[in-house]
Amino acid sequence: MSQTVYADFDVQEAINVAKPGEVVHIPAGRYQGNFIVSKPITLQGEEGTELVGVRDNAALRIENTANVTVENITLSGKNKAIVASTVDGLELRKLQIKDVHTGVHIQRSKNVRIHEINVTGTEGHYSKRGNGVAVFKSEDITVEGNTIKQVQDGIYVEEVKHIVVQHNKVASSRYGTHFMYTSDAEALFNTYVHNVTGLMIMMTTDILLKNNTIANHVDFNGYGMLLYDVQQAEIKHNTIKNNRTGIAMQKSSTIQIETNDFQMNQTAIEGTKASDDTMASNNNFTGNILTARSDQQGFQLINNYYDDYSGIDLKGNGIGDIPYVAMSSFGQWMVRQPVYQYFVASPSVLLLTSLDQQINKTEKNMLVDHTPKLAMKHVQEKNKMNVLQMLLGLFLALSSLWLWKRGMTE
Template sequence: MVKKWLLLSTLFLLVALPAKAETMDLQQLIDATPAGGELQLQDGIYKGSFRINKPIKVIGSKNTILQGTAKETLLQIENSNDVTLENLQLKTAKTGIAVKKVNHLYMSGLKLTSMYSGVQLNYAEDVEIAETIIQGIDGHYSKKGNGVAAFNSKRLQMNGLQINQVQDGLYIENVSQIELQNNVIRNSRYGIHFMYTENAKAIENKFNKNVTGIMLMMTKNTDLQRNEINEQNGLNGFGVVLFDGQNIDVEGNVFQSNRTAISAQKLQRSTMKENRFQMNQSAVELIRSNAENSVIENDFIGNIVNLRSDGSETTIQHNYYDDYDGIDVDDDGIGDCSYVALQSFGQWMVRQPAYQYFVESPSVVLLNEMDKQTNAIETDQLVDEKPRMMSLQSVEQPQKRNIGKIVIGIAIVLSGLWLWRREAAI
């Protein structure tokens, strides 16, 4: 009987040990790693809630998984400098990573899933988050947290993030010197939400099917450059909202299929330049806009309404409009008469989408012609006195082709000279 009991016990241990090895105590490993050291984690599941409060590198493998519970923060980093996290998967938590009072933090190659909010930064400086995936939970935006939220922080970089189904992809409040580049944010409330922020850059990001691509409020000295902002076309959809901002440069972006591409409200000393507005219901909306703002050298193509205003003064100049029917007698690339963006039917259609079925009906064509006659005497609102005859894209393509032809021509001439000299030498 005793031998039988010992045999069963041995078999139980042999079966149980491998299963136990899959669940490891990460906190003990962190505590055992000296300050400034590197902790290499093997594939496996590390369950619990963990804390880092010293300089350390934590490097995962292909399938290194940190797993928590829906009621706790999975990983806390506090009161430390020089922390690195790489190649980790974080699953199931109220907050994936909570950071407070940390300088020099680098996170890369992370994947956060099944959690209310992804990363929270408080009083952090010199932080870089790169090549990270954050997948939110199902449900309404009010029942979700943000992908990355940063408060009271300085010198932040977020590059190559893929964020989906959260409340706000990147929520930035009271932050100075932040650069957001090459991020993709989809199916959220706001792609980027700036609040009380200074010296920010959002460059070459992609926003798709959010309620609003970029929401900027009470923010100064911000550059929004070369972003792709598409299909923010819900009932309250906006590509970009600029509310009470100062010194905001919106340059070289592509806005396509948004309900309203840009809504500028109480904006001051700001510029919208070299953007492409294509197939939006409304391209640019100006509300209580400052006279020092400018809308220059943009392309307006296939929009229902190109420009709307409540009467605010804004410099509008050198834009291309696909519905401009003026001529250019002196062939300087600028139309000989002004473009006035007052479109009665377009304004109604934006408010009542069902009106789109009457586009190009005889009554609408007549209304548009009446608008043109009325607009001829308009001199104050939404007037571009020097509209371009060609879009920026149309101008750039011939220039590229001409450069190519010049290079080929020079090569042919040089080859001919070389052959001539060779024959002359013989």
């Protein structure tokens, strides 16, 4: 039975008497109870409205209905803030969720939009926390513009068809976003910082990872992105910096890594049993200790910029005249024995890597870029702008000189 701290307003009673399509306005106040919605209505709070779950039940349950909106409410409680089951058409917006084990739990639902919510988990180890937003066995989901921290997984997705995760920020958690057994997924314009791993993608097909910032994942078992048993992934226009490993691929196929910036990672790209059609092209590699490493299967490197490339361009076409050898002997050892990473910046390892690159190894199982770029794309664009500015300045100077001479003759 629902209870409130205000005798003159009963939240559950207001829900029960509301007609389908109506808006239930909840005044400011702290309302304790386990509230249930099973009809198409809108719950709308105001500044200071808080629903507090009691015992181990969710603060708010939404089930077996359609077209429900919940907005402008703070939720807290011991277990879950919101649980939605079998809902077609659900919008959660402008919610504050705090001091809960799990923020939002969605299952067997479709046409769901979760946006502009803040989730702050509890203190303690990741294993004792729940997820910020979790979606199971659902379809047509949008998770957008949310801020999530101190949880197990910021956004957990399992057996979902068509989901867009965009413009979210996840920090200080285990995984920023975790995809499992999912298809037709997109992760766009998200920021993942100081988690164990930014993006964990497992047994997933057809996924686009674009325009994300993934930084500062430096734990021993941490990655910027980890793809395990993934097919058909596009990874484009991401900034991947200061991670132990930028992108790791394991048992994955048809992975396209294109036009990303890899900055200051211990290892930029790592592949284990990656398919031959996996390709890293037109990326910028700057400040990384190791550019790439793999097992004997390897993957393709094409038209990338490497700041440690020592070749020259006699043809003047912007492409190095000798191949770039990315694989190092030490990198191979690190794949077999990850504990070796602790020696990655030692003088002996740096010398070994330099010697590997000076020897033009082009065996089939090596990571070799036969067309390395000598300038990053943004540097090339800046140079073009400089040339245009110089030509414009020259034109103005000549025009001024012509006008001055004309004035003198007159």
